[in-house]
Amino acid sequence: MNIFIIGIGLIGGSMAKDIKRLRPDAKIYGIDTNSSHVEEALALQIIDAKADYDELSSADMVIVSIPVDVLLTELPRILDAVKDDCVVFDGGSTKSLICKTVENHPKRRNYLACHPIAGTEFSGPSAAIENLYDGKTNIICEVEKTAFKLQEKTLELFQQMGMRIRYMNPEAHDKHIAYVSHLSHISSFMLGKTVIEKEKNERDIFDMAGSGFESTVRLAKSSPAMWTPIFEQNKENVIETLEEYIGNLQAFKELLVEDDYKGIYKEMNDTNKIKGILNGIPLNKK
Amino acid sequence: MNIFIIGIGLIGGSMAKDIKRLRPDAKIYGIDTNSSHVEEALALQIIDAKADYDELSSADMVIVSIPVDVLLTELPRILDAVKDDCVVFDGGSTKSLICKTVENHPKRRNYLACHPIAGTEFSGPSAAIENLYDGKTNIICEVEKTAFKLQEKTLELFQQMGMRIRYMNPEAHDKHIAYVSHLSHISSFMLGKTVIEKEKNERDIFDMAGSGFESTVRLAKSSPAMWTPIFEQNKENVIETLEEYIGNLQAFKELLVEDDYKGIYKEMNDTNKIKGILNGIPLNKK
Numbered sequence A, B: 001m002n003i004f005i006i007g008i009g010l011i012g013g014s015m016a017k018d019i020k021r022l023r024p025d026a027k028i029y030g031i032d033t034n035s036s037h038v039e040e041a042l043a044l045q046i047i048d049a050k051a052d053y054d055e056l057s058s059a060d061m062v063i064v065s066i067p068v069d070v071l072l073t074e075l076p077r078i079l080d081a082v083k084d085d086c087v088v089f090d091g092g093s094t095k096s097l098i099c100k101t102v103e104n105h106p107k108r109r110n111y112l113a114c115h116p117i118a119g120t121e122f123s124g125p126s127a128a129i130e131n132l133y134d135g136k137t138n139i140i141c142e143v144e145k146t147a148f149k150l151q152e153k154t155l156e157l158f159q160q161m162g163m164r165i166r167y168m169n170p171e172a173h174d175k176h177i178a179y180v181s182h183l184s185h186i187s188s189f190m191l192g193k194t195v196i197e198k199e200k201n202e203r204d205i206f207d208m209a210g211s212g213f214e215s216t217v218r219l220a221k222s223s224p225a226m227w228t229p230i231f232e233q234n235k236e237n238v239i240e241t242l243e244e245y246i247g248n249l250q251a252f253k254e255l256l257v258e259d260d261y262k263g264i265y266k267e268m269n270d271t272n273k274i275k276g277i278l279n280g281i282p283l284n285k286k
Helices: A010-022 A037-041 A054-057 A067-081 A096-101 A146-162 A170-199 A211-221 A224-233 A236-258 A261-271 A274-278 B010-022 B035-043 B053-058 B067-079 B096-101 B148-160 B170-199 B211-223 B224-233 B235-257 B261-271 B275-278
Strands: A002-006 A028-030 A061-064 A087-090 A111-116 A137-141 A164-168 B003-005 B026-030 B061-064 B087-090 B111-116 B137-141 B162-169
Touching: A002 A054, A010 A028, A010 A061, A010 A146, A028 A037, A037 B035, A054 A067, A061 A146, A067 A087, A067 A096, A067 A224, A067 B235, A087 A146, A096 A170, A111 A146, A111 A170, A137 A170, A146 A164, A146 B111, A146 B261, A164 A170, A170 A211, A170 A224, A170 A236, A170 B170, A170 B211, A170 B235, A170 B261, A170 B275, A211 B170, A211 B211, A211 B275, A224 A236, A236 A261, A236 B170, A236 B211, A236 B235, A261 B053, A261 B224, A274 B137, A274 B170, A274 B211, B003 B010, B003 B053, B010 B026, B010 B061, B010 B148, B035 B087, B053 B067, B061 B067, B061 B148, B067 B087, B067 B224, B087 B148, B096 B170, B111 B148, B111 B170, B137 B170, B137 B211, B148 B162, B170 B224, B170 B235, B224 B235
Parallel strands: A002 A028, A002 A061, A061 A087, A087 A111, A137 A164, B003 B026, B003 B061, B061 B087, B087 B111, B137 B162
Antiparallel strands: A111 A137, B111 B137
C-alpha cells in the first residue's frame, strides 16, 4: 500500500506516525514545497521516501495537510493524478469552499472531506506526535459523495487511530468551528498583542505572568500562514462570532463602569458551567 | 511555631502543605467561615487543628488567603489580635486598597503585603497542591513598611518554597497584574459565555471543541466569589486593559471586513513573539 502525505507538518506527520504502526507494510511517501521539511521528515523517519506529483498515480491513499488556500488549487490537481481506487482526504479547518471547489470534479468520489479536531500550537515535521488523534473527533462532510469502498477503508484507519467520527454538512461545520476554534485563536492572538503592546514600556510585566496567562495566550503561537487563509475562507462566520464576543466584553465592561458587581458575579457564575462541558472534551496528553 | 491559615483553599492549603514539609515542628491551625472546608482540611491533614480568632494571640505566623473584599475588613482585626513578633501576610490579587486600608494601623509593621503568582482554576482545600509555589514569582509590596526581622523569617520560608521574589509598589502591581492576569480571566469568561450562548441552539457544538478551546476557556472555571471583588478593587486598571483588548479585536475584525489578509498575517506574525516571552514563564506541572 502506497500512502502519500502532501504537507508533512503536525497534522500529516502525526498521521504518518500512526500509519507506520497500524499499517507496517505501507510505504509512506512525502511531498512538501518546503524541501527542508522533506529532509527533516526523512531524518525523523516520519516518511520512507520523498516524492513528487508524477508519482501520485501509484498512490492508494493521499493525505493532504496543507494550508486551506493552497488546498483549493492543489486538491483538483491531486484528484486529476490519482487512480480510480485511491482515496484522497484533507485535514483543513474550513470545509465549505473546498467542497464547492471539487463539487463537479470527475473524481469527486475519490475525495473524503475531513477535519480531525486535533493539533497543538506547533508546526512542522518535528511537531508530529504519535497518537495525536486518539480520542479526538473527526468531522466528515458530504460523506455520501465519496465512493463507499473508499469511505470504508479510510474510516477503518481513522477508527484504528482512535478517532470518533461525526458527520456534518460543510456549512454547519464552518459555522460551528468558528465558535469553538477560530474565535479562540483570535481571542488569544489579540490578548497576546494587548499585553505585548503594554510591555514595550513596562519591561517587568511578564515576570508577573503565571500559568493562567500562558494557557489563555497559548494559541497566539500558532502559524499565521496556516491561519490567515482559514479566517479568509470562513470570513462571514468569524466576523459573526467576533461581534458576539466583542459585545459580551463590552457588556462586561459596562457592568464594571456601573459598579454592578452582582451582575459581574452572575456573568461569571453562569459561565462556570463550562466546567461540565469541558469535561467532555478529549485533550492532548502533551 | 504556631502557624494560622485563615481561608483554607487552594492558596492557603498549598502553603500549609509546603510548610508541613519545610517546618515539621510547626503546628498548623486553620480558620475558615466555611465549616465544611475546615473539616475537609482536617481530613486531608492539611491543618492540624481548627481554631478561631481568640487563639490568634498565640500565632507566630498568620497566612490570610481569603477573597480581597473580606481581606479589607479582616486584616485590621487580625493585626489587632496578634502579638508583636507575629508576621501576617496575604495572597490577594490586588494590593493598593489593602495597603491603604492598613496604612495607619498600629501594627502595620507586622504585615507583609504579598501576591504569589500561582494557582489553578480550582478552589477549596481539595485543590491544594504541594510545591505549587516552586519556581513561581511572589510580588511583595511596600516591603520597607514591614519589621525587618519579620521580613527575614517570611522570605526565608518563601525561598525554601522555591519562590522568586519581586518588589513593587502597590499601584504598579495592580496596573501590571490587570494585563497579565485579570484581563486573561475576563477574556476567558466572555469566550465561554459567547460559545455557551451559541450552544443553546446548537447542541453538537462542543463535540467539535478541541484542546485549543479548552486552553483558552480554562480560566472561565474560576471562582466568581474570588474574582468579583478583584475586579471591583482594580476597576480602573481592568477597564483600561479591557478597552485596549476590545480595540484590538475590533481592529482585527475591520481587517477581515476589508479583506486585508496581509494585515491579518502581520498581526498574527507580530504576536508570535509571545513564544519567546512565554518560555520564561514558570508553569504548573499539574
